[in-house]
Amino acid sequence: MDIASAHVKGYLVEHTANTPQQLRRANMATILAVLRRSGAANGTDLIDATGLARATVIAVCDDLIKAGWVQELPAQKPSTGVQKGRPARVFEFDARAGFVVGLDIGMAKTTAVVADLKGAILAKNTVAFAAMGVRADSPAPRFTVIDQAICAALADAGAVPGEVLAAGVGIAAPVDRAGNIPSGQPMWKTFDTGIKDELQRRHGWPVLMGNDANLAALAEAWMGVGAGVQDLAVMLAGERIGFGLMESGRLLRGARGRAGEVGSLELLDGVGTPDGIARLARDLGAQTETAELTQFPSAEQVFDAAARGDAAAAKILTTIAVRLGRVIAVVATFTDPELVVIGGAVAASSAVLLEALEAELANFLPSPPRVAVSPLGDSIVSLGAVRLALDHVQEHVLELVPGGGGMRGRNSRQME
Amino acid sequence: MDIASAHVKGYLVEHTANTPQQLRRANMATILAVLRRSGAANGTDLIDATGLARATVIAVCDDLIKAGWVQELPAQKPSTGVQKGRPARVFEFDARAGFVVGLDIGMAKTTAVVADLKGAILAKNTVAFAAMGVRADSPAPRFTVIDQAICAALADAGAVPGEVLAAGVGIAAPVDRAGNIPSGQPMWKTFDTGIKDELQRRHGWPVLMGNDANLAALAEAWMGVGAGVQDLAVMLAGERIGFGLMESGRLLRGARGRAGEVGSLELLDGVGTPDGIARLARDLGAQTETAELTQFPSAEQVFDAAARGDAAAAKILTTIAVRLGRVIAVVATFTDPELVVIGGAVAASSAVLLEALEAELANFLPSPPRVAVSPLGDSIVSLGAVRLALDHVQEHVLELVPGGGGMRGRNSRQME
DNA sequence: AATATTATATTTAGAACGTAAATTTATGTT
DNA sequence: AACATAAATTTACGTTCTAAATATAATATT
Numbered sequence: 001m002d003i004a005s006a007h008v009k010g011y012l013v014e015h016t017a018n019t020p021q022q023l024r025r026a027n028m029a030t031i032l033a034v035l036r037r038s039g040a041a042n043g044t045d046l047i048d049a050t051g052l053a054r055a056t057v058i059a060v061c062d063d064l065i066k067a068g069w070v071q072e073l074p075a076q077k078p079s080t081g082v083q084k085g086r087p088a089r090v091f092e093f094d095a096r097a098g099f100v101v102g103l104d105i106g107m108a109k110t111t112a113v114v115a116d117l118k119g120a121i122l123a124k125n126t127v128a129f130a131a132m133g134v135r136a137d138s139p140a141p142r143f144t145v146i147d148q149a150i151c152a153a154l155a156d157a158g159a160v161p162g163e164v165l166a167a168g169v170g171i172a173a174p175v176d177r178a179g180n181i182p183s184g185q186p187m188w189k190t191f192d193t194g195i196k197d198e199l200q201r202r203h204g205w206p207v208l209m210g211n212d213a214n215l216a217a218l219a220e221a222w223m224g225v226g227a228g229v230q231d232l233a234v235m236l237a238g239e240r241i242g243f244g245l246m247e248s249g250r251l252l253r254g255a256r257g258r259a260g261e262v263g264s265l266e267l268l269d270g271v272g273t274p275d276g277i278a279r280l281a282r283d284l285g286a287q288t289e290t291a292e293l294t295q296f297p298s299a300e301q302v303f304d305a306a307a308r309g310d311a312a313a314a315k316i317l318t319t320i321a322v323r324l325g326r327v328i329a330v331v332a333t334f335t336d337p338e339l340v341v342i343g344g345a346v347a348a349s350s351a352v353l354l355e356a357l358e359a360e361l362a363n364f365l366p367s368p369p370r371v372a373v374s375p376l377g378d379s380i381v382s383l384g385a386v387r388l389a390l391d392h393v394q395e396h397v398l399e400l401v402p403g404g405g406g407m408r409g410r411n412s413r414q415m416e
Numbered sequence: 417m418d419i420a421s422a423h424v425k426g427y428l429v430e431h432t433a434n435t436p437q438q439l440r441r442a443n444m445a446t447i448l449a450v451l452r453r454s455g456a457a458n459g460t461d462l463i464d465a466t467g468l469a470r471a472t473v474i475a476v477c478d479d480l481i482k483a484g485w486v487q488e489l490p491a492q493k494p495s496t497g498v499q500k501g502r503p504a505r506v507f508e509f510d511a512r513a514g515f516v517v518g519l520d521i522g523m524a525k526t527t528a529v530v531a532d533l534k535g536a537i538l539a540k541n542t543v544a545f546a547a548m549g550v551r552a553d554s555p556a557p558r559f560t561v562i563d564q565a566i567c568a569a570l571a572d573a574g575a576v577p578g579e580v581l582a583a584g585v586g587i588a589a590p591v592d593r594a595g596n597i598p599s600g601q602p603m604w605k606t607f608d609t610g611i612k613d614e615l616q617r618r619h620g621w622p623v624l625m626g627n628d629a630n631l632a633a634l635a636e637a638w639m640g641v642g643a644g645v646q647d648l649a650v651m652l653a654g655e656r657i658g659f660g661l662m663e664s665g666r667l668l669r670g671a672r673g674r675a676g677e678v679g680s681l682e683l684l685d686g687v688g689t690p691d692g693i694a695r696l697a698r699d700l701g702a703q704t705e706t707a708e709l710t711q712f713p714s715a716e717q718v719f720d721a722a723a724r725g726d727a728a729a730a731k732i733l734t735t736i737a738v739r740l741g742r743v744i745a746v747v748a749t750f751t752d753p754e755l756v757v758i759g760g761a762v763a764a765s766s767a768v769l770l771e772a773l774e775a776e777l778a779n780f781l782p783s784p785p786r787v788a789v790s791p792l793g794d795s796i797v798s799l800g801a802v803r804l805a806l807d808h809v810q811e812h813v814l815e816l817v818p819g820g821g822g823m824r825g826r827n828s829r830q831m832e
Numbered sequence: 833a834a835t836a837t838t839a840t841a842t843t844t845a846g847a848a849c850g851t852a853a854a855t856t857t858a859t860g861t862t
Numbered sequence: 863a864a865c866a867t868a869a870a871t872t873t874a875c876g877t878t879c880t881a882a883a884t885a886t887a888a889t890a891t892t
Contacts, residue, residue, distance in 0.1 A: 018439045018446075019879060020848045026434050027850090043869070053851050058870070075858095085868025086858045177664065231671035243750065247670065248593065252663050254752025255647035256783070259663065263749055264780060267742055326683055333679055334659065334747055336670025364680060367672070435850060436877045443879090459840070469880050474841070491888090501839025502887045 024060070025398055027052060031060050032069055032397055035093040036118060040073055042088035061091045068402035069097055095120065097402035098165040099157065100393060101150060101205070102386030104212070105171050105195065110142075112149040113382040114157035117165070119222070119390055123156030124379065125149045142191065143198055150203075165400055166206045168388030169195060170215040170381040172242075176257035179209040208388045212236060213260055214251055215384025216343045216374075217244025222387045224380070225372045226341050233260075233328075233337040234374070236344045236381075237276040241265075241327060244384075245335055252335075265327065274327075277346040277353075280320045288312040303349045321353040325360025332361070332369050343374035344381075440476070441814055443468060447476050448485055448813055451509040452534065456489055458504030477507045484818035485513055511536065513818035514581040515573065516809060517566060517621070518802030520628070521587050521611065526558075528565040529798040530573035533581070535638070535806055539572030540795065541565045558607065559614055566619075581816055582622045582808045584801030585611060586631040588658075592673035595625040624804045628652060629676055630667055631800025632759045632790075633660025638803045640796070641788045642757050649676075649744075649753040650790070652760045652797075653692040657681075657743060660800075661751055668751075681743065690743075693762040693769075696736045704728040719765045737769040741776025748777070748785050759790035760797075 018026075027050070034049045035041055041049070046057045064070035071094045075087035095118035102113040109128040115121050127149040129142060154161060173181050173192050181192045199207045210218070217234040220226035226234065232246040243260035245252040252259040262274040275283070281299035305313035328340050342350045351373045361368040374380055393400065434442075443466070450465045451457055457465070462473045480486035487510045491503035511534035518529040525544040531537050543565040545558060570577060589597050589608050597608045615623045626634070633650040636642035642650065648662040659676035661668040668675040678690040691699070697715035721729035744756050758766045767789045777784040790796055809816065 018434075018442045020436070020439070020850095020877090021879090023434045023436065023439050023849065023878085030434075054870075055852090055872090056850055059850090082861090083859060083868095084866080085860085086856090086870065088869060245750075247663070247668050247675065248666075250664075250666075252668070252751070254663065255754035255785070256752055258752035260750060261752070263782060267746055267780060330683055330746060331750055334661075334676060334750055335668070336672055336674035336677070338671035364683060366679060369671070436848095436879090437850095439849090439878060470841075471843090471881090472879055475879090498890085499839095499888060500837080501889080502841065502885095504840060 024063070027056065027060050028064055028067075029398060031057065032064060032093065033394070035064075035070060035091060036394070040076075040090050040092040042090050044088060046091070058089070061089075065091075067398075068094070069397065070094055093118065094402070098393070098400070099154070099159040099163050100386055100389035101153070101164055101167040102382045102384070102389060103146065103150070103167060103169045103199075104215075104382035104385060105146060105169060107172070110146045110149045111379070111382045112146075112153040113379070113386050114153045114159060115386045115390070116157075117390070117393060119386065121383070121386070122158070123153040124382070125153040125156065127152075143202065146199075147202065161203055163403055164203065164205050165402075166208060166389040166392045167199065167203070168208045168210060168215070168385030168390075168392075169199065170210050170212045170385045170388075171195065172212050174257035174261055175209045175211045175214070175253075176255075177253050179207075180257075181209070182256040182258075206392060208385075208392050210385060210388050211242075211244070211253075211257060211261070212381045212384075213242035213244040214253065215244065215388060216376075216380045217246050217251060217260075217384070218387040218391075219376055219380050219384035220244075220341050220343060220374055221246055221249070223383065224341065224343070224374050224376050226339055229339045231336065231338045232341065233331055233335060233339070233369070234341045234343050234380075235324070235328065235331075237324060237342060237350075238278045238344045238346050239276045240279070241274045241276050241324075243331055245331075245337070247335065260331075262327070277320055277324070277350060280323065281316060284316040284319060288316065299346065299349070303352070306352065317353060318356050321356035322360050324353065325357045326364070328357070328371070329361050329364040329368075332365060337369050339370045339372060341372050341374050343376060345378040347374040347377065347380075440479070443472065443476050444480055444483075445814060447473065448480060448509065449810070451480075451486060451507060452810070456492075456506050456508040458506050460504060462507070474505070477505075481507075483814075484510070485813065486510055509534065510818070514809070514816070515570070515575040515579050516802055516805035517569070517580055517583040518798045518800070518805060519562065519566070519583060519585045519615075520631075520798035520801060521562060521585060523588070526562045526565045527795070527798045528562075528569040529795070529802050530569045530575060531802045531806070533806070533809060535802065537799070537802070538574070539569040540798070541569040541572065543568075559618065562615075563618065577619055579819055580619070580621050581818075582624065582805040583615065583619070584624045584626060584631070584804035584806075584808075585615065586626050586628045586797040586801045587611065588628050588656075590673035590677055591625045591627045591630070591669075592671075593669050595623075596673075597625070598672045598674075622808060624801075624808050626801060626804050627658075627660070627673060627677070628797045628800075629658035629660040630669065631660065631804060632792075632796045633662050633667060633676075633800070634803040634807075635792055635796050635800035636660075636757050636759060636790055637662055637665070639799065640757060640759070640790050640792050642755055645753075645755045647752065647754045648757065649747055649751060649755070649785070650757045650759050650796075651740070651744065651747075653740060653758060653766075654694045654760045654762050655692045656695070657690045657692050657740075659747055661747075661753070663751065676747075678743070693736055693740070693766060696739065697732060700732040700735060704732065715762065715765070719768070722768065733769060734772050737772035738776050740769065741773045742780070744773070744787070745777055745780040745784075748781055753785045755786045755788060757788050757790050759792060761794040763790040763793065763796075 030050055031046055043054055043057050047054055065072060071092050073090040073092050076090050095116040098117055100115050104111040109126055111126040114123045127145050129145055132145045171192055176182055179196060196207050196209050213236045216236050220234045221232055226232045230249045234244040236242045241262045245260045265274050266272055278299040281302040302313050302316055306317050354371055358371055376383055446466055447462055459470055459473050463470055481488060487508050489506040489508050492506055511532040514533055516531050520527040525542055527542040530539045543561050545561055548561045587608055592598055612623050612625050629652045632652050636650045637648055642648045646665045650660040652658045657678045661676045681690050682688050694715040697718040718729050718732055722733050770787055774787055792799055
């Protein structure tokens with residue numbers, strides 16, 4: 001073994017003993033990471049980025065090409081000035097050396113997203129369980145629907161299942177660090193706890209599970225308004241409030257995967273329940289005197305009415321803003337984020353809440369965090385699932401075989 | 417440069433390019449870490465722990481001996497069985513290759529603790545500012561008092577200032593990841609923000625700043641009831657409530673160092689203020705009809721009276737337990753710790769609160785965390801400061817010179 | 833006392849890696 | 863065609879780790 005780890009009075013110490021071979025692997029990982037984000041690079045670029053000598057950089061790149069992670073591009077004309085000297089070899093991380101799948105498995109529907117290894121979103125597919133005649137409480141046929149969403153998205157992306165290197169899955173239940181669901185909601189329990197193994201069995205991919213709000217935070221920190229923010233709170237607030245918390249660029253999960261999960265809020269003055277924006281809008285709408293809102297009110301109707309100047313609707317929005325503001329105030333008090341993002345399907349309409357929300361925050365916090373609305377819409381969880389899968393792939397690049405590998409049909413790239 | 421780092425759409429990626437020399441350094445760090453926790457070890461032990469070959473292990477140990485971090489012990493008689501074969505060389509991390517200082521700088525007094533590099537506590541010294549005639553609002557002479565506490569503790573430990581490799585400092589103010597105090601309390605501001613530079617200037621040590629509750633968490637995770645717990649909340653609750661939060665074995669600091677800091681709690685039903693146990697006991701005691709408690713009541717008097725069966729005092733304790741329980745319930749809801757520890761000077765007497773506190777927690781949480789009382793007493797912050805300094809030393813071992821080094825008097829160990 | 837046993841340290845030879853310097857290569861300019 | 867230039871490639875070398883062979887220091891056996 002080359003890893004020794006031990007608990008030292010509560011401190012987990014991990015030691016990695018190194019051999020020259022592992023040294024080369026480390027440098028491969030380094031250069032691969034540089035290439036992943038730099039589009040295309042030549043030897044000199046990589047020398048500058050890594051500090052390694054030219055001979056080493058080229059040797060590593062050749063190794064990476066042989067391994068299938070990197071492609072060599074035809075020599076480029078210099079964009080600035082004239083071509084001087086021997087043309088540089090140009091290397092590029094092969095974003096199509098594999099694919100990842102991101103799943104958002106909800107109560108009513110499942111969304112599958114396919115991305116390449118650089119995170120470019122290639123396809124997205126949503127299938128409602130109801131539309132396929134699946135009852136809410138029947139676990140087995142759900143997987144058929146989920147597979148259908150996956151396969152359609154893969155086909156759209158021009159990928160075959162064998163090329164998928166990992167899948168991330170978001171569900172509305174706590175997920176601990178090991179990827180287990182400690183104690184699911186009664187109804188979902190049998191289904192939730194089986195998702196990981198069943199998907200792994202069906203497709204043979206590594207499957208990473210994540211709580212929906214946590215994945216929303218990953219997505220937001222990746223490609224939303226939270227990009228670059230190290231300390232971030234993302235609030236999913238459609239039907240039910242839930243937070244995804246990142247501190248120092250890392251996701252907080254908690255002992256049982258419940259970090260950011262909102263249980264009862266009866267302790268919070270003027271809040272009481274963890275109801276989300278859509279639900280509050282509906283419930284409060286039903287109680288007003290505005291005729292349009294009392295009958296079959298929907299969140300959209302309330303927001304629309306407020307936009308048109310309906311006083312009752314405007315009052316509802318203020319009430320919602322006050323409630324959310326208080327919840328955010330408490331979370332921000334204890335976790336001190338730089339930015340709080342409101343995400344999910346209700347995010348777009350929530351922009352009108354921002355001002356009232358910030359006013360409420362100011363009542364309770366001396367220096368409140370910034371508040372923003374997510375641009376990722378209802379893709380936020382599936383994008384987070386993609387990010388989760390990408391993180392797994394990036395962490396295990398050199399252990400994986402690009403293009404499917406293993407028993408599955410290898411593509412021509414890696415045949416010699 | 418050999419480190420390339422860049423922001424990739426919100427993700428900080430750090431790459432370390434490696435050379436053979438860095439490889440040896442990594443193996444030195446590995447073996448040093450194994451030795452630090454294993455007391456004493458021979459070649460075979462280290463081979464098992466690291467996976468390196470015998471020749472490498474011995475060579476690395478010789479390097480470490482030459483560098484001053486490791487000592488070779490005379491061959492040991494085997495405790496079990498008889499000595500067979502050539503006796504093994506025995507290596508030991510030299511816990512006295514240097515020292516660390518932990519400081520708890522409070523409003524009224526300063527405590528200095530000196531420990532060796534294995535974390536053994538060698539000396540402790542507390543000096544009250546008042547006793548030295550220092551007014552609360554005069555920054556300058558405080559450093560004289562602090563230095564006095566440090567020097568006395570160092571002398572007690574048999575260490576000279578030149579042998580100190582780092583100092584950790586705990587203060588009752590937020591401290592961000594860079595070690596700065598973003599916005600101190602008005603009165604302390606000029607003093608607090610200057611502590612780090614002034615101590616560094618006076619002694620030449622690396623000085624690490626930490627919030628008191630955060631350091632309490634480090635201490636508890638190190639040598640308290642929280643040892644081995646990855647997700648931990650430690651509540652300092654003497655005069656004012658403050659939390660130190662650890663997730664996945666890492667301290668949470670937040671964007672401005674305010675993670676775990678309790679501001680106003682007016683949002684929390686039945687709580688309102690962040691008053692701690694001692695303060696609540698005093699305030700509530702003053703309002704009872706028990707004569708003993710109304711005049712100059714102190715926290716101890718209230719706890720004593722309750723222990724003797726005084727009904728009013730018992731009621732006060734229940735009130736306190738309910739308040740604390742509610743605060744803990746909210747923190748636990750959002751951060752999901754495995755264990756909550758009550759720490760500080762009031763910890764010992766707080767044991768009687770545990771039952772009522774757990775009952776209150778059960779009202780709000782479906783699966784509440786364990787709750788315990790810290791065994792570290794009022795040393796908790798200074799021990800955390802020691803841990804902070806030790807962590808710094810461990811992280812930078814191979815950059816430091818044991819025994820003081822640099823301009824300071826080297827000790828004989830490293831002269832050749 | 834001499835010899836075997838045994839676990840360990842040390843030496844030796846070899847392979848992999850990274851670097852610096854010299855050399856070659858491919859392009860554009862004169 | 864000769865030259866300039868920038869990059870790739872080759873060469874020689876030092877460092878590291880490993881495996882195998884050898885030496886060493888203790889005890890046990892004869």
